Structure formats: structure tokens, C-alpha cells
Amino acid sequence: MYYTGCDVHDKITQLQHMDADGSLGLFMEVATSKEGFSQFLDKLDAPTIITLEASGQYWWLSQFLESHPKVKQVNVVDPRRCRKLSEELSVVCGYGRAKNDRIDAEMQAELSRRGLAPTIHVPTPEQLRDRTLNRHRFSLVGQRTRIIRQIQGLLKMLGISISISKLINDPRSQKQVLEALPDYALLIVLNLLTQISVVEKQIEKTETMLDEVLPLSNPQIEILISHPGIATVLSRTIKTEILDIKYFAAYKYLVSYSGLAPIIQESAGKKSTIKLNRFCNYYLKYAFIAAAHGARYHPRYKRKYEQDEKKHGPIIAKLNLARRIAKTIYWMLTRQQPFTE
Known part of the structure; x- marks a missing residue:
């Protein structure tokens, strides 16, 4: 059984290979890309268990590695729990409190070798699509709420009291409020109202797609x-x-x-x-x-x-x-x- 630890960064990745006894083997620094990982895996004689943290690029990497013939298993681990375990494990392995990219990669492999890797569940493409869409809608609604609060705070400071729904949907009330605003406040409110209109259209499109992938009949x-x-x-x-x-x-x-x-x-x-x-x-x-x-x-x-x-x-x-x-x-x-x- 062979193990490989990955310390993944945006542009480069350090990979440390070891055998079942913990003896260190090939170490390489490659580009964080399919070509870079393939360059490392092509040098291996037998399939390996790869361990990497759930960083920003973990999903596409796990999907690519699982389909590679030189990869037996992919362990995606929780970064926070893995960090604590690696700190203590590095002391056991004789590194003390020293820390660098090569040691981090070795500790990833060592965690899997000892059966201590705190793995997480990697979403399937469909699960990732559904979750990302729903979170995007969540973010858009938050943006709309923040914009509304900005308008409310500005109007309140100027002594104008009107509900946001009336300001947006009632042209007559909107005209009266805008005419009463000074030039700088008029510019800000018009910009914010335009942003609300754009965000609401984005929310509508997102909800339409959510209705297709996650219908109420699910x-x-x-x-x-x-x-x-x-x-x-x-x-x-x-x-x-x-x-x-x-x-x-x-x-x-x-x-x-x-x-x-x-x-x-x-x-x-x-x-x-x-x-x-x-x-x-x-x-x-x-x-x-x-x-x-x-x-x-x-x-x-x-x-x-x-x-x-x-x-x-x-x-x-x-x-x-x-x-x-x-x-x-x-x-x-x-x-x-x-x-x-």
C-alpha cells in the first residue's frame, strides 16, 4: 500500500510519496493542474492513496484524481481538524514544531497511513450544482437586504419615512420622495434602487433554475x-x-x-x-x-x-x-x- 500527501496551493502543489512502513519516497513540486498531477502520477509504479485538504480547489482535484488509474483512493480531509492532528503528528515524527510545505504534504500522507485522516464527503456534480445554486440565491437575497437597509438609513437620516415596498412599487410616492432629496442623496438612492432591480432579476432567474433542478415534487x-x-x-x-x-x-x-x-x-x-x-x-x-x-x-x-x-x-x-x-x-x-x- 502506498500513500501520497498533497499540500495544494493556488499555483503549485507539493506531493510526498511514502510506503506502508512510512518510508519516504518521491517528492515533487508541480503545477496545480491536471498536467502537473499527471506528471507526478506517471512516475509511480503502483496505485496510491492520495490525501488533500478541502481547500478552494479540492472538488475538481478529487474528481480528476478519482478517475486516474494510478489513484486507488482519494481522501479529502477537513483542514481545521487536519491541522491540529498534523501539528501533533509532526512532533511524533521528529520534526518538532517545524513547518513547511514538504512537512505538510508528508503529514497528509502519514495521517492516511495511520488511519487518522478526518475525511469529509465530497459532493457529486449534481449535489454541488444544487448546493451552489441555493447558496447563490441566499447570497443575492442578502445583497438585496443590505441595499434596502442602506436606503432606509439614508432616508431616516434625512427625516423621510416611507416603506421600501412603497418606494419601489408606487411611482407617485417614489417621485415625491426623490423630489424632496438633495442632489447627493438623490444620486445615491437612484443607484441603490437600480441595484435592487438588478438583484431581483438575478434572484428570479436563480429561482427559475432551482425550480427545475429541485422541484417541489422532489x-x-x-x-x-x-x-x-x-x-x-x-x-x-x-x-x-x-x-x-x-x-x-x-x-x-x-x-x-x-x-x-x-x-x-x-x-x-x-x-x-x-x-x-x-x-x-x-x-x-x-x-x-x-x-x-x-x-x-x-x-x-x-x-x-x-x-x-x-x-x-x-x-x-x-x-x-x-x-x-x-x-x-x-x-x-x-x-x-x-x-x-
Whole structure:
């Protein structure tokens, strides 16, 4: 069995080859391209297990390497967890705290050789398409919200009170507001209104494509929409971010991946401040919290939510409900069953 570690950068990549005993073999620095990797792989006598971090170029690299005859397996690892493991492993291997690109590549291979590589699931082309489209829509909606807040802040500063929907959709009200603005404010508001129009058209086109690739007739979308507080947008977000529920061996891993599992640090019987893990999937975290907001008064959740709200306050109560919803969603998708009260 042979192992290869890759330290991938934008333009160049360091590759370190080793055998099953940990003896170092070929080391090369190649261009981060298909030709560069092929140049290295063509020099190998037998297939190898390649390990690389989930950096910006990991997806196309993993797709290319998996189809190469000299590659037996591709391990794409979580950069944050891999970094911590590599720091300790480099000490074991005699490098101390030294760090360079060659050592990083060697530690990637060593992690796979020792069975310690914290691998992640690489999305299929279809999963990548769906997730990227949904995240793009998420980004566009955020842009529109930021532009609207800029307009509201400027008008508020000038003592003008009008709703954004009225400013955009009512020509008469828009004309009155624009006539009352000084020249500099008029220029800014007109520019921002133009940006809103452009972003809304982009959102419409993105949603049209999402309707084609993730229609409401999709079996998983139908199951998710059956849950209270979850409609089209949240159901697509949950589906595209989970990718496949089989990736999670238990519901607690979905809760942790969503950033809803509290971190408790305890020593000598004393507990520090309880907080949530910031290393998580923020899109999934948003979806579950938004679903909790919409489902907090549903008969199934109302009693427990009100108890938590009275005891801990509305924020903690909503986070507790989001965790329960994540657990419910896990079992709904695992069993392929819609929500039942």
C-alpha cells in the first residue's frame, strides 16, 4: 500500500510519496493542474492513496484524481481538524514544531497511513450544482437586504419615512420622495434602487433554475415541507446542505454539524460559559433556527418552547427548539416519512 500527501496551493502543489512502513519516497513540486498531477502520477509504479485538504480547489482535484488509474483512493480531509492532528503528528515524527510545505504534504500522507485522516464527503456534480445554486440565491437575497437597509438609513437620516415596498412599487410616492432629496442623496438612492432591480432579476432567474433542478415534487423536498415552519426556501437549504442523510450515523452528528450542539468546558466540577460551536455549516444552522421560529407555536412544540422561554429566555428557547427540529428532520429523512403530529 502506498500513500501520497498533497499540500495544494493556488499555483503549485507539493506531493510526498511514502510506503506502508512510512518510508519516504518521491517528492515533487508541480503545477496545480491536471498536467502537473499527471506528471507526478506517471512516475509511480503502483496505485496510491492520495490525501488533500478541502481547500478552494479540492472538488475538481478529487474528481480528476478519482478517475486516474494510478489513484486507488482519494481522501479529502477537513483542514481545521487536519491541522491540529498534523501539528501533533509532526512532533511524533521528529520534526518538532517545524513547518513547511514538504512537512505538510508528508503529514497528509502519514495521517492516511495511520488511519487518522478526518475525511469529509465530497459532493457529486449534481449535489454541488444544487448546493451552489441555493447558496447563490441566499447570497443575492442578502445583497438585496443590505441595499434596502442602506436606503432606509439614508432616508431616516434625512427625516423621510416611507416603506421600501412603497418606494419601489408606487411611482407617485417614489417621485415625491426623490423630489424632496438633495442632489447627493438623490444620486445615491437612484443607484441603490437600480441595484435592487438588478438583484431581483438575478434572484428570479436563480429561482427559475432551482425550480427545475429541485422541484417541489422532489421526494425529499415533499418530506421536508411537511414539517411546520419549513417551506420551499428552507427545505431546499436543508436538502442541499445535508447532501445525503446517510452521511450522518446518528442525529447528534447532524445537530453538531449544524452548529447547534452546545460546547461545555468543565474542570474540577466547575463549568465555564456554555456556547455554540462556530465551526459549523452556517446555512444549515440558519435553516433550523428559522424553522424553529416558524414552528414555535405548533401544538407539538408549543408547550416545551413556552417552558424554555419562561426559564431561559426566547433565544435559548429557540435554539433548544432548533435542536429538536434537527432531530426530527434526521428521522424523517432516514425513514423517508413525512411529519406527523
